[in-house]
Amino acid sequence: MPARGFGTPTPAGKAARYLLLALVLLLTIGPFLWQLSTSLKGPGEDVYSRTPDFLPAAPTFANYTQVADTIPVWTYAVNSLTVAGIAVVGNGVGATLAGFALSRLRFRGVRLVLGLFLATLVLPGEVTIVSQYVTVRSMGLTDTLLGVALPGAIAMLNVLLMYTAFQAVPPELDAAALVDGAGVWQRLVHVALPNVRGMLSVVVIFTFIGAWDDFLWPLIVLNDPQRYTLTVGLQYLNGTFAANPRLIAAGTMIAFLPIVAVFAALQRFFFKGVEEGALKG
Amino acid sequence: MTHRLTHRRWFTPWLLAGPAVVWLAVFNLWPAVNTVILSFTNAKPLGGGHFTGLDNYERALSDEQLIDALVNSIVYLLVCLPLLTLLPLLLALLVEKKLPGITFFRTAFYTPVVASAVVVALIWGWVLDDRGLVNGVLGQLGLADQPVSFLTDRWLLLFSAIGLTVWKGLGYYMVIYLSALGNVARELHEAAAVDGASAVRRFWHVTLPGVRPAMMLISVLISVSALRVFSELYVLSNGTGGPGGRDMSVVMLIQMYSRGFTGHIGYASALSLLLFMITVGPMLLLARLNRKAA
Numbered sequence: 001m002p003a004r005g006f007g008t009p010t011p012a013g014k015a016a017r018y019l020l021l022a023l024v025l026l027l028t029i030g031p032f033l034w035q036l037s038t039s040l041k042g043p044g045e046d047v048y049s050r051t052p053d054f055l056p057a058a059p060t061f062a063n064y065t066q067v068a069d070t071i072p073v074w075t076y077a078v079n080s081l082t083v084a085g086i087a088v089v090g091n092g093v094g095a096t097l098a099g100f101a102l103s104r105l106r107f108r109g110v111r112l113v114l115g116l117f118l119a120t121l122v123l124p125g126e127v128t129i130v131s132q133y134v135t136v137r138s139m140g141l142t143d144t145l146l147g148v149a150l151p152g153a154i155a156m157l158n159v160l161l162m163y164t165a166f167q168a169v170p171p172e173l174d175a176a177a178l179v180d181g182a183g184v185w186q187r188l189v190h191v192a193l194p195n196v197r198g199m200l201s202v203v204v205i206f207t208f209i210g211a212w213d214d215f216l217w218p219l220i221v222l223n224d225p226q227r228y229t230l231t232v233g234l235q236y237l238n239g240t241f242a243a244n245p246r247l248i249a250a251g252t253m254i255a256f257l258p259i260v261a262v263f264a265a266l267q268r269f270f271f272k273g274v275e276e277g278a279l280k281g
Numbered sequence: 282m283t284h285r286l287t288h289r290r291w292f293t294p295w296l297l298a299g300p301a302v303v304w305l306a307v308f309n310l311w312p313a314v315n316t317v318i319l320s321f322t323n324a325k326p327l328g329g330g331h332f333t334g335l336d337n338y339e340r341a342l343s344d345e346q347l348i349d350a351l352v353n354s355i356v357y358l359l360v361c362l363p364l365l366t367l368l369p370l371l372l373a374l375l376v377e378k379k380l381p382g383i384t385f386f387r388t389a390f391y392t393p394v395v396a397s398a399v400v401v402a403l404i405w406g407w408v409l410d411d412r413g414l415v416n417g418v419l420g421q422l423g424l425a426d427q428p429v430s431f432l433t434d435r436w437l438l439l440f441s442a443i444g445l446t447v448w449k450g451l452g453y454y455m456v457i458y459l460s461a462l463g464n465v466a467r468e469l470h471e472a473a474a475v476d477g478a479s480a481v482r483r484f485w486h487v488t489l490p491g492v493r494p495a496m497m498l499i500s501v502l503i504s505v506s507a508l509r510v511f512s513e514l515y516v517l518s519n520g521t522g523g524p525g526g527r528d529m530s531v532v533m534l535i536q537m538y539s540r541g542f543t544g545h546i547g548y549a550s551a552l553s554l555l556l557f558m559i560t561v562g563p564m565l566l567l568a569r570l571n572r573k574a575a
Contacts, residue, residue, distance in 0.1 A: 020375055021386050028390050028452070034414060035404045048412040051421060098301030105287045107294040113302060120309045122564040126509050126532045127557040128312035130539050130549040131319055135312060137328070154304040184288045184297075213397035215512045216532070220539050231399040238403055239519050245407050256400045263395045267388050 032256065039063050039249035047245055063250035067237070070247060072226065073254055076233035080212055080255075083149045083229055087211035090153030092204050096196075098154070099162025100188050104174060114163070120156040126216070133220050143227060148218045152211065158203045165199035166192055201269045205262070212259055230255040319550035326544035337551035347552070349527045350534055353439055353514075354559070357530075358507040360443050361450075365503045366496060368447070369454035374488070376455070377462050387459075391452035398449065402516035405445050406432065409517075438523045442513040449513075450506075454499050458492060465491030497570055504563040508556070511536065531556045 033054075040059040041047055067073050101107075102114055132151055133142075141147030169192055177191045193200075215231040222228055225236060234251050263270075288294065295302075320337055324330025341347055376387050393401060408414045409431040416428040431441045465488060473483045489496075511532040514522070522529035522537075529537070531552060538549035 014380070017375065017378070017380065024372065024375070025386060025389055028393055028448075031404050031408055032392065032396075034408065038407065049417070052414055052417050094300045094304070097297040101294040101297035105294040105297070107288075107291070110294070113298065113305075116305060116310065117301075120305065120313075122561060122568065123309070123313055123557070124505065124509050124560055126511070126535065127553045127560070128309070128316055130535060130546055130553055131312040131315035132308065133326075133539055134315065134319065134324070134546060135307065151304075151308040154301050156301075156305060156309055159301050178287075184293055209395050213395075213399075215397065215399045215515075216536060220536060231397050234399055234403060235516055235520070238406070238516070245410070248403055249407065252400045252403045256396055259395055259397070260392060263392075264388065267384075267391075271384065271387060 035249045035252055035256075038245055039253050041246055043246070063246045064254070067247045067250045067254070071233055071237050071251070073230075073233065073251060075226065076228050076230045077254060077258075079145055079227065080230040082145050083214075083218070084208050084211040086146075086149035087152055087207050088204055090149075091155055091158045091207045092200065094154035095158035095162045095203060096193070096200065097188075098159045099164075099166050099196075100192055102159075102163050103166035104169075104187070104192060105184070117156050117159055117163075121160070129217065129220060132217075136221060142221055143223050144221075145227065145229075147221045148229065149211070151217075152214075155207070158207065161199055161203055162196065165196040169195045198269065198272070201266065205266050205270060208262060209259060212255075316550045316553050319547055320554055322547045322550075324546035324550075326540050326546055327542070330547060333547065337548045340548060341551055341555065346526060346529060347531070347534060347555075350529045350531045351559075353528065353530055354508050354510075356439060357443055357446070357510055358504055360440070361446060361503055361507045362500060364447050365450050365454055366500050369451050369499070370458050370492065370496070372451055372455040373458035373462055374484075377459065387456075390455060393449045394452040396449075398512035399516055401449050402442075402445060402513050405441070405448075406517055409441055432517055433524060435524050435527050438518060438528045439514075442510070442517050442528070445513045445517070446507070446510060450503070454503070457495055457499055461492045461495035462488070494570070498567065501563045501567040501570065505560050505567075508560050508563075531559075 037054060037056055038047055040056040040061070040063070042056070042058055042060045042062060045053070045057055102110055102117075136142060136147045136151065139147070139150075141150065173191050173195070174187060177187045182191070213231065214229075215235070218229045218232050219235070222232060225233075228236060234248070234255055237251050238248055319330075321332055321334060322330040323333045323336070372390065376383055376390065410416070411428040411430065411432075415431070416425065419425040419429065429437070431437050469487050469491075470483060473487050478486070509532055510530045514528055514530050515533055515536075518528055522533055535549045535552050535556065538545045538552065
């Protein structure tokens with residue numbers, strides 16, 4: 001891009017911009033840091049002080065061990081990871097295969113199936129959550145992690161996203177492979193997949209985040225406090241042992257830090273997609 | 282390409298699409314149908330139930346808690362809609378320019394989106410606590426003699442939850458605007474600047490028309506998600522729905538009736554259909570916008 005006069009901010013304008021950025025940063029990240037700070041404050045420190053200390057005087061991890069004594073927080077983390085793992089594998093594989101078939105193979109009924117996938121999008125998950133529970137109950141899966149993970153293991157939106165991505169792959173590529181006598185599987189693995197990696201990573205990232213963060217559905221399915229996922233377990237901690245904000249802060253950090261790490265590690269895929277206009281409005 | 286050329290065996294497509302089609306039928310289409318069926322029964326969370334006609338719908342008509350929930354939904358919608366349509370656009374304009382470190386700011390502003398609503402609500406519950414940060418600062422500044430009861434007052438609790446939803450949604454809609462801004466032609470801006478148009482005029486006459494489709498989409502998304510609110514109200518009120526249970530949302534009522542010995546699956550299903558009816562309006566608008574964009 002050639003150098004242009006337009007849009008080059010003056011030093012004062014630039015400083016104002018950074019000032020604004022810093023202000024918004026304080027508003028968005030501040031509460032998380034405040035929570036982190038609370039989680040590191042020892043029992044000797046007054047967390048209710050009217051003159052709040054933003055940094056812990058003597059940082060300690062004691063709250064993290066104590067929260068594990070109060071609720072089985074590490075079991076909850078493994079439970080959340082299990083549910084998220086099933087969701088990622090199910091959606092990564094299921095949505096890719098279906099998206100490919102719907103986009104690149106010609107067969108009877110494809111239009112009807114696509115139409116039905118699309119129709120489900122007007123149905124918010126909350127609307128069917130009660131009958132979803134009845135379905136899972138009839139499968140004997142209430143109070144199990146499989147019951148939590150199964151309904152979302154192939155999300156209709158992800159099938160459609162993968163379908164759209166496969167639609168954008170130039171047909172000539174497929175045609176060339178067909179002439180070479182490539183079978184369906186070879187065309188999927190060697191021709192189509194390398195061209196939809198961007199969308200697949202978006203699907204995987206958001207499936208993981210969605211499953212890890214979900215609250216309402218596991219709250220409905222799970223009863224036994226031993227089987228809770230992290231979000232349900234945290235609310236249980238909050239509701240049952242509300243006294244100590246340090247413990248709740250430590251618990252929220254255990255749920256929050258992994259997801260931030262995942263997102264920070266993968267954010268370049270996400271923002272690259274945004275800049276290429278992949279998420280067109 | 283003819284049919285025969287894309288694959289040899291007729292069942293290959295069904296083999297690949299099979300799992301997704303099963304999920305479509307078992308976990309999407311059937312629950313939708315079953316919600317309608319269940320809404321005419323007195324099914325209980327632990328099983329059983331038989332046909333009871335329109336009983337559940339009659340009950341809904343005289344349910345005061347439901348009226349409260351609907352009022353809450355309307356307030357939620359009316360406050361969220363202008364704030365979340367406008368603020369993320371300003372935020373997107375702020376992070377649009379490729380300044381050094383801008384990726385860091387974009388990622389940071391997006392952080393509340395990737396955090397669970399439960400985590401966010403627990404954090405804000407602590408910040409807004411009677412003895413929390415906000416009340417500490419207010420007291421320190423002499424702005425409040427007594428702690429402001431953000432979490433125990435019927436309306437303050439609702440507005441705290443709304444504030445939380447807005448705060449958590451900023452980054453999400455910012456990214457959609459950012460994507461839309463990328464498509465607004467830079468040349469238009471330059472031409473306007475050369476013609477001596479001020480920044481405000483350029484915003485009004487170039488940026489706004491350019492992002493209008495995204496703005497329409499976003500206002501529909503905001504409306505639907507405001508009507509579906511659950512976690513914020515549930516966690517901030519510690520599952521109680523606030524004083525007298527008046528700060529419930531429709532989804533909270535559905536959750537409440539979906540479990541336990543006092544639960545009522547049939548009634549929860551009737552409430553679910555009601556929820557569908559109030560969300561379908563914005564949804565149809567969304568489908569129409571999509572068709573226009575395609």
